[in-house]
Amino acid sequence: MEKNELLSKVDHTLLAVHTTWKEIKALCDDGMRFGVASICIPGAFVKQAAEYVGKKLPICTVIGFPNGYSTTGAKCFETSEAVRNGADEIDMVINIGWLKDQKYDDILHEIQEVKKACNGKLLKVIIETCLLTKEEKIKMCEIVCASGADYIKTSTGFSTGGATFDDVALFAAHVSPPVKIKAAGGIASLGDAEKFIALGASRLGTSRVVKIIKQDSQS
Numbered sequence: 577m578e579k580n581e582l583l584s585k586v587d588h589t590l591l592a593v594h595t596t597w598k599e600i601k602a603l604c605d606d607g608m609r610f611g612v613a614s615i616c617i618p619g620a621f622v623k624q625a626a627e628y629v630g631k632k633l634p635i636c637t638v639i640g641f642p643n644g645y646s647t648t649g650a651k652c653f654e655t656s657e658a659v660r661n662g663a664d665e666i667d668m669v670i671n672i673g674w675l676k677d678q679k680y681d682d683i684l685h686e687i688q689e690v691k692k693a694c695n696g697k698l699l700k701v702i703i704e705t706c707l708l709t710k711e712e713k714i715k716m717c718e719i720v721c722a723s724g725a726d727y728i729k730t731s732t733g734f735s736t737g738g739a740t741f742d743d744v745a746l747f748a749a750h751v752s753p754p755v756k757i758k759a760a761g762g763i764a765s766l767g768d769a770e771k772f773i774a775l776g777a778s779r780l781g782t783s784r785v786v787k788i789i790k791q792d793s794q795s
Contacts, residue, residue: 577770579789580611585773587636587665587758587781589616591733600625606786607633613779614665619658626662636665636698639690642734644669644704648686655693665698666690667729667758667781672704675712680719687723700727700758700779706737713743717750726754727779731761738762741775748776 588607590599600621607615607629614634617625622637629635639654640646646654655666668690674682691699701723703716720728728747730739738761747757759772760781769785 577773582766582769582773582785583610583612583789585778585780586612586769586785587614587616587760587779588612588786589733589760589781589783591616591618591638591641595621597621597624601628604629604633606790610786610789612786616665616667616781619654619661619663622658622663623661634664635662636667637663638702638732639666639668640671641667641669641702642732644671644702645673648689651686651690652693655690656695659693659695659697663697665700666694667700667702669702669704669732670716672707675703675708675716680715683716684719684723687720687725691724698727699725700729701725702729702732702760704732704735705730705740705743706735710746713746714750717747721751721755727756727758729758729760729779729781731759731781733761733781739772739777741771744772744775744777 590603600617603615604625614636616636619637626635637658640651701720730743739759744759756778757776758779759777763769763782769780
């Protein structure tokens with residue numbers, strides 16, 4: 577795969593708790609330079625980043641992150657504020673306890689409410705696959721497809737594991753258009769990135785792909 581095509585599928589991500597504006601600004605610069613799909617950043621930086629990049633780069637942020645157990649109202653407020661501040665894409669974390677309790681209607685309702693708060697912006701639903709059984713993953717494919725969300729996403733990158741090839745293949749077997757797949761967490765090489773795409777991922781949440789390509793361009 578051509579590097580430009582690969583980069584166009586990358587959500588260039590920086591979500592560490594100690595992140596500074598200087599680091600976010602550098603992320604923006606690299607995102608614009610390399611033509612990534614978006615930069616994914618903490619909500620507190622969305623307004624400043626959106627003003628910095630103008631319309632040159634989509635801004636993505638995370639909601640209910642990383643644990644997912646905020647109230648639905650809190651997630652909707654976070655989402656509305658992020659959109660007002662300039663976010664183009666929203667990545668929300670489901671309430672994993674609700675899934676374990678089989679509160680499927682509550683999960684569906686919450687995703688639908690957050691989607692309304694997106695005001696037409698893209699919504700990706702993080703289900704944290706490393707904490708789920710195969711049956712729970714399949715159930716979440718069903719719920720996300722019914723919700724009106726745009727993507728199902730594997731992971732926050734802040735739990736016990738990230739994206740796996742098996743999980744992306746499982747998603748591909750159980751979601752239907754228009755829902756797409758985002759693999760995130762632990763994507764460590766260009767080869768891994770290309771395999772995730774070959775298995776069905778349309779987006780990759782990673783900080784490493786741009787770094788690798790940037791290093792290659794400097795060598």
